[in-house]
Amino acid sequence: MKFTEFGFEPPILEALDAMGFDTPTPIQVQAIPAIMQNRDVIACAQTGTGKTAAFVLPILNAICKRGSSEKVSTIVIVPTRELAMQIDQQVEGLSYFTNATSIAIYGGGDGQSFDSEKKALTTGADIVICTPGRFISHLSMGYFDTSGVKHLILDEADRMLDMGFNEDISRIAEQLPKERQNLMFSATMPPKIRQLSNQLLKDPITINIAISKPNEGILQAAYLVHNNQKIALIKHLLKGKDHDFILVFSSRKSSVKEITAALNKQGMPAKSIHSDLTQQEREAVLLDFKNKKIQLLVATDVLSRGIDIQGINLVINYDIPSDAEDYVHRIGRTARGDNTGVAITFINADECYNFSKIEKLIEKEVHKLALPEGFEEGPKYDTTYKKPFKGKKNFSKKGNWSKKPAK
Structure with missing residues (x-):
């Protein structure tokens, strides 16, 4: 299958061609048609499989068809600032020949960045990629009109739940229009993800691509x-x-x-x-x-x-x-x-x-x-000894946002 077979608008195809993308990945083959049919989707796929483009492409295509508005139409919630920045960069590339706009919103910036985010939210960036806490900070100020939101996307949903963002996600969803499309992307599918899916998604299409297995390469x-x-x-x-x-x-x-x-x-x-x-x-x-x-x-x-x-x-x-x-x-x-x-x-x-x-x-x-020559012998591989260990999670672009003319 080729990207030309999805029925994308010409500006989307032009961007894909300019970026050298010809053939969709398995997650894209399954997710893109379902999203273009306005179905809710829960998709489980490894990282590196192209799942970001799987939701960005159909959303951009929808924006192309209905035209850019003065209200935010798409909210993408992610666990970290690095992922927000990366998705925003991909949106910028795939939307280059359209007039769609996007901004990454996350904590850790200064007052000037907060003001820039506020302007994007009130003037109407088409796609907002955000971390939960920072977005709630804007929601609580009361100036963001959520009535134009048509798509809610959760990326790395399992990671967000691991980080304790369940209540934040629910709080955000409650303030958005009920008649919206919901998309959930996750690398794993534990019971808590199923519970969140039952809470947010309506009759979703479920997609599973190679869960929790390393690339054979x-x-x-x-x-x-x-x-x-x-x-x-x-x-x-x-x-x-x-x-x-x-x-x-x-x-x-x-x-x-x-x-x-x-x-x-x-x-x-x-x-x-x-x-x-x-x-x-x-x-x-x-x-x-x-x-x-x-x-x-x-x-x-x-x-x-x-x-x-x-x-x-x-x-x-x-x-x-x-x-x-x-x-x-x-x-x-x-x-x-x-x-x-x-x-x-x-x-x-x-x-x-x-x-x-x-x-x-x-x-x-x-x-x-075996350890290289010159190293003393290491420990034995004893899997019966169980010692608890604790990991730490560290979290952390402010993109310049403005409405851009169609190219």
Whole structure:
């Protein structure tokens, strides 16, 4: 199937052609027709499968057909500022030949950014991509007219529920017109997602695409290591990879800082993303990594979901993520599309049980590699020892918004 077969308006097809998109992904093949028929949809698909375009394209097509208005027509709720920024960038690209407008709304900015958001909401940006808390801040001020909202979209819905946004989502939905289209996209489908779906969606079409399984193009391996061996092992693994693009994940901000400092001291230029950076600093680092100005990025789990960066060759898990599902999202940053990649995980003695849960989830035993020559023996893979562990979640563009003329 080709994008030309969906019946998109000419400006949408022109944008797809300009961006080099010809063939839709499986999630797009199933979701786009249902959304264009104005059906509610709940879709479960891995990251990297094109699910953002699966809802952005039909929404933009609808805006093209009815014309841009002076009221917001579409609300997209997302868990993090990084995902809001990324979706806004995709909307800008896919809407380039239309007069549709969008803005990303999220916390952490200054008063000037809040005023810019207020102007977009009151003047009528067509598509608003927002984090729940920031959007509620605007709703509570009373100046946002919700009567024009025709589409409510929840992206990374499972992540938002994990972060405790259930009540915020319900509060937002209650203030929107009842006669609207509801779309829910999630990487997993636990019972709480089903409950939210029953609450918000009306007779939805359900779409399931490869739930919770890593891309087959990812070569997975693991090392059993003591904590005091991890930094040395990273340095060893990165030797000779001068042309690779590498992403290192850690659940803890302190570890991210420690790894970054150690690599830079070793003459391996690395940047990091964590909650201590300002909004502008995070955006600059992420943009440099996307544009291949940085080859080595160390980050917390804020980057494990939804961030689509092509060309990452290697993902290293410095530790085990706090949720088994997050492992799938972490390693999913490599082998995007039809590409291949490598994911290496460090497992200490306390993490064996939790890693066995990951192996059960992905229905695959990850090969345990022997430590390189010169390293002392690591711990045994004892999955009977269960020690609770806690992960931290770190959250964090303000796009310049204005009505744009049709091109």
